[in-house]
Amino acid sequence: MTLVTILSGAGISTDSGIPDYRGPDGVWVRDPEAEKMSTYDHYMNDPEVRRRAWQVRRTHILLNAVPNAAHRAVAELDRRSGVAVRVITQNVDGLHQAAGLPERKVIELHGNARSVTCTDCGARTPMTGAVARVEAGEADPRCLECGGVLKSSTVLFGEHLNDGVLAEAVAVTRASEVFIVVGTTLQVHPAAAFPGLAADNGARTIVVNDRPTPFDDRADQVIREPIGSSLPALLASLS
Structure with a gap:
């Protein structure tokens, strides 16, 4: 075989x-500040970066995208x-x-952006649930198990x-x-x-x-x- x-x-x-990230019309080319949302230190240490990231996730096409x-x-x-x-x-x-x-x-x-992971306890849940909490008014939703910071289940810059x-x-x-x-x-x-x-x-x-x-x-x-x-x-x- x-x-x-x-x-x-x-x-x-x-x-x-x-959209891609590094191409001529990529996300980071059009908006260099967007790269901070994919950088671990910025994401973990700046609540404003996290709040912006959640707003992007709320409207991002990825959750509704279908295979081509x-x-x-x-x-x-x-x-x-x-x-x-x-x-x-x-x-x-x-x-x-x-x-x-x-x-x-x-x-x-x-990793995979269709789920979120707690950076403290490691609990993993669907991204749709976290986004629903943002829609309901939580600007920076925390882990329902331990209160830790949630991030997408992806490898950010600065992570191994x-x-x-x-x-x-x-x-x-x-x-x-x-x-x-x-x-x-x-x-x-x-x-x-x-x-x-x-x-x-x-x-x-x-x-x-x-x-x-x-x-x-x-x-x-x-x-x-x-x-x-x-x-x-x-x-x-x-x-």
Whole structure:
């Protein structure tokens, strides 16, 4: 059985209406102050940053976003006989799972924004419940178990990736026979090193992205077409 691994970044979800962060029209380009909401020290130490973050979550498209053709194509590939699929994603939107890919086959490097975690006791609850409390008037809702600060269940700047998650991603990358980079410019480590690791272990490597990446010169194939149409076509052609 052929193991196909897909490393996905923000570009795979833009067709679902979720903006990227570092692109020419990215969130942090248009509003540099927004990066503070994704930085652990700022978030934990500045109540105003937290209040702003909750207002953004209240109106963010992510909670209502649905998978697009690219996500669905990945899930369809997983259902094909003779192919094993794993996704390593830098995204926190949960759209690979929403498209039908089993949870156990998705490695979320940066966590998932559809839930919240208490920074004191670790209790994890749905984001929708916390947002409902904001809608009801709580500017900075606290953990109902211990009163601790709540944050999205994502890895903020200043936090370490989960060691177990990272180890699984490395193992899958090394075992891959086909490694496809989709919608990421490979600027953030450790994910940026995965394509090279896959190539070093004999994988066929493919980059699908609208902008150049540092790995392009080494990739076996580079596709500059829109992801929503080019990725489904690519995956359909895999044998």
